[in-house]
Amino acid sequence: MKFFADTAEIEDIRKLADTGLLDGVTTNPSLIKKSGRDFIEVVKEIVKVVPGPVSAEVVALDHDGMMKEAEVLRKIADNITIKVPLTPDGLKTCKALSSDGTMVNVTLCFSANQALLAAKAGATFISPFVGRLDDISQSGIDLIADIRMIYDNYDFGTEILVASVRNPVHILESAKIGADVMTAPPSVIWQLFKHPLTDNGIAAFLKDWEATGQQI
């Protein structure tokens, strides 16, 4: 499973990239607002830190406008992935860009039929939002399982990028289903490393080691 960081905070991205476990980054207009940074400027910094796919989202709602914005964004670097919303214009843009060899992330997916459409439009990634479905008492993880089954039925190459991840259980369940990618806030990714028995075990080993008086 590939790990993407869902953030536009460059220092958080640097720290995660240092682990050697970060495969990409996703941004969206809300994350840009939260960062307080200039969109183009911060994306230019992110693509230098992470060689994998970096999603940058268009804000136009019509196909022509999306194509114009995508043109600006894809010039930033080869690893830019254009993020488009799951609308008829968004999927038309997806088809045009992906036919041209540009990576496309179709975002704001909330149903398996929407994911089917995105795959037919040649999306590189489909982003189902699990947390926001959970928020309205629907199972986000059930949606991931449905999309996995449909994509496998037809051998679609579109990668399932689990988004709106709120906790480690979302990641665990997505991995069990075989989702290709997950994107999560850095705080959730750091939680994956933690287990109290790991911390206790280290403390006990160090105490015993000190008692031996030895050095490596």
Ligand code: G3P
């Ligand atoms: O990847 C999409 C994500 O940024 C949305 O997350 O927590 O706002 O639903 P959330």
